[in-house]
Amino acid sequence: KNQVEQSPQSLIILEGKNCTLQCNYTVSPFSNLRWYKQDTGRGPVSLTIMTFSENTKSNGRYTATLDADTKQSSLHITASQLSDSASYICVVSASSYNDMRFGAGTRLTVKP
Amino acid sequence: DAGVIQSPRHEVTEMGQEVTLRCKPISGHNSLFWYRQTMMRGLELLIYFNNNVPIDDSGMPEDRFSAKMPNASFSTLKIQPSEPRDSAVYFCASNRANSPLHFGNGTRLTVT
Helix, strand or coil: CCCEEEECCEEEEECCCCEEEEEEECCCCCCEEEEEEECCCCCCEEEEEEECCCCEEEECCEEEEEECCCCEEEEEECCCCHHHCEEEEEEEECCCCCCEEECCCEEEEEEC | CCCCEEECCEEEECCCCCEEEEEECCCCCCEEEEEEEECCCEEEEEEEEECCEEEECCCCCCCCEEEEEEECCEEEEEECCCCHHHCEEEEEEEECCCCCCEECCCEEEEEC
8 A cells, every 4th residue: 555645636627726635644754745846748846845743835826734733735726827737746754864755646637 | 957857758568568667856855756646546666776776666567667767867667568557657756865856757658
């Protein structure tokens, strides 16, 4: 069983709308959690990093939250744009910073 | 910085042929990773190097796969002999301690 589960698997929204992507993990011990954005035909790019003590972090229209007690994270996208169409991958690091576990990703499509 | 550079971008080969994928990590990064991405399985770690030394190769699927990092600025992933089920996108990524992964744009491998 994957230690990082993402939902939904795919999502279609209209331009300008908000959306929230979910990541649940069982990785332990926990070091940090990152959200990556992967455009079609490109490699993933880091959006945010959350450590144990952080509850929320923003990067422009992207806001990530972390509840270390329930082992859940979310990525909220505000006022979506067509360029937000991509896969969003949740990556959780265990005690060693290079011991990373990947979620399967959420495929987001923003339509005009 | 040019980022992580992978070559070729696309590779089409016949079953049984040898395939060599190449990667130049970002200068100053001391860890290098090879991943395979498919629709069914998402991103899977194949092997990672730290200071040019292979640390974890448990993800290498079979003896047909091998990876080398002769110096800090170059790595290869070789498949010999290739099989149709090896068709996937292969990503190289690099980082330094506690920094996000920086991915190349991948090599799309098709084995017919």
